[in-house]
Amino acid sequence: MKFRPYNQAQTRFVNLNYREILGEDSDAVVISDIIDLMDLSHIESQFVEVGNIAFDPKEMMKILVYGYFKGYFGGRPLHKNYKNDLGLRYLSNDDFPDFRTINNFRIKFKDEIADVFAQVVMLCKSLGMIGFKNLSIDGQKIKANANVFQNKNLKGIKREKEKIEKLLRKLLDNEIEFKSEDDKQKKKKKLEKRKKKLEDATKLLIEAGAENDDGLRYNLSDPEAKIMTDKRGVKNPDYNAQNAVDDKFEILTAVNVIDNPSDSGQLDPMKEESENNTGSTHENTLADSGYPDKDTFERMEKDTTTEYYVPDKTMHSSRNDPYSKWNFQYHKDLDIYFCPQGVKLSYVRTCKDKDGFEYRLYQAEDCSGCPVSDKCRRKSKNGNKKINNRTISIYPQDEAVKRMRKKLDSEDGKKIYQRRMSTVEPLHGDMQKNRGFTQFVLRGLEKVNVEYNLLAIAHNVRKIILHGAKALKEYLVKAQITA
Ligand code: SF4
Structure with a gap:
């Protein structure tokens, strides 16, 4: 016979051990072992004996960590991939939670998940993976998770609100046709919801002073995100x-x-x-x-x-700028600075900046006729005009800088x-x-x-797999002995 037997319809009766198939060094097995080391009692204690039997917090944590490890960032992608991902089948023991259960767990135990992060950091320390250098x-x-076009200032929000109100009026006056009453009610509900969101945004923006500042914006899909x-x-x-x-x-x-x-x-x-x-x-x-x-x-x-x-x-910028204040020479006894052209800058007065920090202002005697004045003189604070004689601001903190x-x-x-x-x-x-x-x-x-x-x-966890696998195995053996 030329080829090996190949029959995909062949059924099997097998005894599966996912851990054995995956191997001790596989990502899922290492994640499982690491989460088993974590103290999740602060999560476990929040479940009660009555009602539906919950998924084990260890299983939930393992699934979530594996998801962020593999790029399945949430309940839906995890659920979509679990049947074809042996790691997920092992971690869930083939009893995979619904995507909502995963997402709800993630939100409900936000502080506890931060604590698990801290425990993993301590594990890395115990494995000798933090150098402290x-x-x-x-x-x-x-x-x-926010649309940039949903980022609006007060004017934009008011404009959209007017549009929505107009549409709502038309809808109530039966000027818009719908296939059914159900469709009409759905549209009405959607418009009212949007109107409420716009009203809330208007209130917040006005409180923040947006009536005098067009630059103040609010993102309607994630109000807490900022334009960066x-x-x-x-x-x-x-x-x-x-x-x-x-x-x-x-x-x-x-x-x-x-x-x-x-x-x-x-x-x-x-x-x-x-x-x-x-x-x-x-x-x-x-x-x-x-x-x-x-x-x-x-x-x-x-x-x-x-x-x-x-x-x-x-x-870094002042290194290549001879006219930066940092490159002016100070004469301590006379309390004067010399610019690169050898002109004296004398103390004028002590001022405060917008953050309340005091500084000493020094001004050049005469910059007229200076051949490099275009490079040296800075623009005045309240306009584009360059100030006549160069000034420099010297802060007490400059010495530490x-x-x-x-x-x-x-x-x-x-x-x-x-x-x-x-x-x-x-x-x-x-x-x-x-x-x-x-x-x-x-x-x-x-x-x-x-x-x-x-x-x-x-x-x-990925770093442990890459650099601390041996140390983790030894740690697990010790943990089993002391358990
Ligand atoms: S502009 Fe004034 S401070 Fe600047 S280099 Fe010329 S003379 Fe000196």
Whole structure:
């Protein structure tokens, strides 16, 4: 015979052991083992003995983590894939929950899922996968489940409301034809629902001062999402996902999603959350220039628990700008600055900026006839006109900024700061490009945080599979012995 027997109609009577078929190193088996190590008593205790028998929280957690690991981000995609995915069949023991049950579990136990993330971080620590050398903090913009065209200002909302009211009037006056009364009632309900949404949005926008500010906008599909500009310069309703990453194996030690496009003010909370989750402090903390505020540099110097490597906003641009205030020479005894043309800038007065920070204002004696004045003189604050004689603002905090710049420019500083790029950038790429998590599925800040915690658990589990499989096996043996 030329070919092996091939008959797809052949039936079998077999004894299946999914774990054996998948193998001990398979993703599903490792996820199962890891979740078995977690303490889920805070979830279990919320179920009561009476009523329908619930799915085991361990099963639900395993299914959800596996979903975010494989790119099935929610109940429907999980349900769609479970029959053809042996991993899901193993994790559910072929008793797969309805997609609503999965989604409801995900929303109901949002705090508990964040706690499971913290437990996975501690497991990574126990496996020796966190080096505690360099902690990089960075944010990535992730699209909200919101339509950019649903982002409207007060005028836009009022316009649409008028349109809806007109349609409703026509509908009630029987000026629109419908196939049936049922269709008419459905349309009426839909229009009324939209009208209510627009009324709520109007109220919120007016409270926020939108009557005097056309720039204030409200997204009708996810009101908590904000328009943010991503790295490619594209504007979208987004959330800003904050990450703290250890550089040994890119383990996420803390995550938090915020509804503010700016990273400012996130350095301390992210560092503290990382310390809470790991129980330890990193030797170095790295972040980009979007994180520090004016007073952050002095605070960072006082914090002796870690060494910070954080540039200020103008550090890089001022390097190539001889007319930046940072490149003016200071004469301490005379309390004057010299510009690159050798002109004196003397103290004029002490002022306060819009954030309440005091600064000393210095002004050049005479800039008329200066051959480089076009490059040097800055535009006045209230218009495009360039001010006559150049002024510079010197803050007391500038001294701490200078010391930070010196540290970052040192050979060691450069090497350490480079670790940030090779730690956080691959993480963002991995989550969005490789895993396909380019948009949140859920809406609202609380719910997107649940999703991000699940994504972070899946990320750390993937790192365990890649770099800590052997350590995990030894850990599991020890755990079984002590159990
Ligand atoms: S514009 Fe004034 S401060 Fe600037 S380089 Fe010329 S003389 Fe100096």
